[in-house]
Amino acid sequence: MSTIPNSLASKCSLPAITQEELIHLYKEMRLIRRVEELAAKAYTQRKILGFCHLYIGQESVAVGTAAATKDDYWIAAYREHGHAMAKGVPAKEMMAELFGKATGSAIGLGGSMHIFDKKCDFMGGWGIVGGHVPLANGVAWAIKARKEDKVCVCFFGDGAMHQGAFFEALCLAQLYKLPCVFICENNYYAMGTSLDRQSAITDLHRRADGVGMVSEQFEGFDVELVRDRVAAAREYARSGAGPVLLEIITYRYRGHSMSDPAKYRPKGELEEKKLSDPIAITHKRLTEDFGVNPDVLSKIDAEVEITATEAYQFAEESPEADLSSLYDFVYAP
Amino acid sequence: MSTIPNSLASKCSLPAITQEELIHLYKEMRLIRRVEELAAKAYTQRKILGFCHLYIGQESVAVGTAAATKDDYWIAAYREHGHAMAKGVPAKEMMAELFGKATGSAIGLGGSMHIFDKKCDFMGGWGIVGGHVPLANGVAWAIKARKEDKVCVCFFGDGAMHQGAFFEALCLAQLYKLPCVFICENNYYAMGTSLDRQSAITDLHRRADGVGMVSEQFEGFDVELVRDRVAAAREYARSGAGPVLLEIITYRYRGHSMSDPAKYRPKGELEEKKLSDPIAITHKRLTEDFGVNPDVLSKIDAEVEITATEAYQFAEESPEADLSSLYDFVYAP
Amino acid sequence: MAKLQIREALRRAMTEEMEKDESIFLIGEEVAQYNGAYKVSQGMLEKFGPERIVDTPISEGGFAGLGIGAAMVGMRPIVEFMTWNFSLVAYDQIVNTAAKVYQMSAGQYTLPIVFRAPNGQAENLAAQHSTSVESLYAHFPGLKVVTYATPDDAYGLLKTAIADNNPVIFLESEMTYHVKGDVPDEEYSVPFGKARVRREGSDITIISWGKQIFRVMDAVKKLEAEGYDPEVLDLRSIRPLDQEAIFNSVAKTGRCLVTHEGHIFSGVGAEIVAQVQQACFEYLSAPIVRVTNRDVPQPYATILEKEVNPNPDRILEGAYQILRYS
């Protein structure tokens, strides 16, 4: 495995995280989790329909990445609620989209799998496994052509790493030295298929070796670590050195989608993984290392509760998607 | 790069090549070259039409591989005249197919890019770059299921190694440990695009690293060396250890197809490459190392000339493709 | 006679054939350990083992190609896509390889392979997960395309598909896997190219296929109540088409409506209309009408989706247009 050269990794580093920033990241993760839990509730009440893939357990990846790439372009797959919120999509607009309401981020046209928000350069929300990865190169191409000081961050799952689209994208990104940070969120499963049954090699970042790309693998339960490693990768890509593939080990607590009971997990696996829960880790770090009073965090939890509940209510009370909008978005003027 | 473990490579070895066998390989290469030269002639006379991709310069790869895998299944791309003949497709039937005649290997339905011959397990002849590579896994699957003592040999060009189909095939072959020998004939160009402009890494066999596959790269101008290395790879794959990717460095003397003047080559490159002409190398080896009288080889050349010319005449004199066959091969009974 | 769910009928067809012929294997995402994304292959791993019920990673092009290669050398693979939407990444393999093997090799290589998956929209799956693919495959000579509405046909058609020596595109639906119906206990197969008359009638021929048949039968109830006497043809086989049944029916009724899910433009409906207007020109008392999805990408929200779908109300509207034409 090639890793990001130390010289660059050190150059790039963001300033060491402050208590304030870490509290903010804690809050972001909390919010994602609570919104997802409410989405789960709404789903069982048939207020959200279709496929609904929850991000619970993986929050540190999107939130840590956001801490390092907030102003960059992001593009993600269908398990993207967390990414959307971390990137700045208001919880209300996202939840309303899940409810299929006129106030949703895509006014009810897209739904759970297709959150888009141009205001914060959140470019979806895509449903075909691996299919959106090539798009990242195009965004990076534009960045390069227009000499923007940005990168394109592209998220996908372990399941995407056996798809031709993913591979072609990696080849092209490396050939053209595009400013892309490819992030594989390896949560051990593609639906019911565990890692070792998907691929002969389970260190998936080694896919990068086949195209000569720099890559790194690390556990992503600690949001601070994610922030720092993604920042290094960002700097590498931004500097013109070429793209980077990060394999971030994570875990999803729920089934693949709301309709998956996830019976394929070995007994005890979920419980074990929960021992390194991203929110708990950060809670501990804040209280133990930074000496934050737990009450401060409880207060934050309460604020989050309000925001999440408001999002839910907003979604619930919003008007249905507007029939008259049906033909408005087939062709652009 | 992982290479075939020595233990296996040594176990597998064919007996050292005999003079008789090497003379046979010389003859095979000669025949391919002469048939291709006649095909070129026929093309300029508009007796062969459409795309016509000649194998001149690369003969040692197909012939050396045949020496090691004669009874295995083969599948190739559109530059497959040499492979077809090396595998046993009679020159006559192949030439007649190029001419679009009723006596052709596919009675004029397929043409130059689609030579098939079930009698000798030559499975095409395919036109979409990379598109046939996944099929090799299926053949290997059948080999495994039926416990045949065989492998599937799959040929493709350097240009195919950036295609999703190629990558997915590699992933699956390695996952299922299929008895495949993948052979990339790296002739430096995909049409007019040189290697370094196709891929960030030019040691293309490293694609195997990304999927954990064993691979090897070697120059393929010496037919004997090709025979031995392919035999080792075959033994590895056949034994159940898994597939192998070979990158065999070679060179095509002609343009990509008959309509390509190949102006993109740096000056002198072709001349330099011709210094390691496969036929010349084997001629030298036979006369200098094996002490074969050059007259013996001249006699062989003369025999080849007759076979090639007969193929040409056979094609020319054969009846046109049969209109009544047009609807016979849309659906099988 | 057993009442089977469609998923059970499909499973029975596969299981019976696999018991008889060792060269058949089932390959696709989640077909083995997960028992199928929609539980069609439930229990089959246990019965046939991992060499014949094969889980794959997410690489549709790769395993479709694997199936094709295996079929060329005499295996009889059943390739399952999780849905037909995902076959679009394997499109080249199916239309430009599978469809052409037999012809390009002048009959040396046959391709006994079934590609099966749920087709068309389910509910609230939005634009990327709602493609009806029938026209995209039926366009190509070399492929056969079939589908069913009820368990008995699901069973009988899949039996024929597995026995066929050509690539067969077999269209299912996640919305109807649970639908129950009578399936005769003895083995049988339903031939390709034969439409099924779901209702005999004399006023109008309504042509449809797949789960759209259920919407049609809904609409038909209303028509009946209003005194109309519609004939309903369930095509079952899209390529080959049962021209005889279609033309005879339209010649009898003089009126024709074609309704299907999916996009209208160059859909299978268009093909049928083009054939019918030619064959039945002298018999038609009204223009042929198509009722399909409205011409937009599938939206997510229920209220929008309902409006887009070729629902019974829209079928009725189309029927009235034809019946009241003068």
Place this chain on the structure above:
Amino acid sequence: MAKLQIREALRRAMTEEMEKDESIFLIGEEVAQYNGAYKVSQGMLEKFGPERIVDTPISEGGFAGLGIGAAMVGMRPIVEFMTWNFSLVAYDQIVNTAAKVYQMSAGQYTLPIVFRAPNGQAENLAAQHSTSVESLYAHFPGLKVVTYATPDDAYGLLKTAIADNNPVIFLESEMTYHVKGDVPDEEYSVPFGKARVRREGSDITIISWGKQIFRVMDAVKKLEAEGYDPEVLDLRSIRPLDQEAIFNSVAKTGRCLVTHEGHIFSGVGAEIVAQVQQACFEYLSAPIVRVTNRDVPQPYATILEKEVNPNPDRILEGAYQILRYS
């Protein structure tokens, strides 16, 4: 007024637009250093440099996707496939991504991108290299599909395609890149959705597009010689269709033939027939006839290929069938 080859007309359109707008770039296999597989982009690398005329490896899905991503953030890519056959490996990117971006994002992201390549059969390229893709793309709302017969339309339509804010499928032909014709010197563009009357007439409406127009004009000469007065509509735009022009013409002539290359089943011809029979039911004096490829994979040998193609003789046959109908 200059006489330009079609390849020159296309090059002129791209060059003019690229000079005006820095966000346009051309990307594809062999477009730069090789000057285009068919020399359409000759000299453009020299003029615009390697950042705007971009060679790619053989990964159509990859670079189609690159174009889509770039277009989403405001670039205006022109993606060239070596031929449309090879777009089939990128099919998912085009029909399930490009076609749907605008809708799924509720208009937040537009997709100003042109996909261009030679379409349909050339000569003796056999089954895998002869696909006519128009129906495969026109099927999908969200895509526009256009094509031309002559240099003036090639230029004017490509200008419009590049200016359009939607994904445009632009169909060319390697067989006619050398065809010369007048192209006005001043800049102009040809709007989408407007058919071109290639010949006015009153006996029969012959509808076609692309290089098939040349075969039609051959057949028309014969018809003229025999005293018939055919009207020829060159559609140019397949999606959107010029319904007004089509329906008005058929209403006038009462007879209609649609002819195109490629497979017949659910082809674009089927769509046109389906629409015409409905809109012009009362005007039609004969069934509408389609003349397309015979329903087989494209064979290699010339004698077979000629038989398969919708050649002038077969167009005539179709026309007689209509004209002599009674």
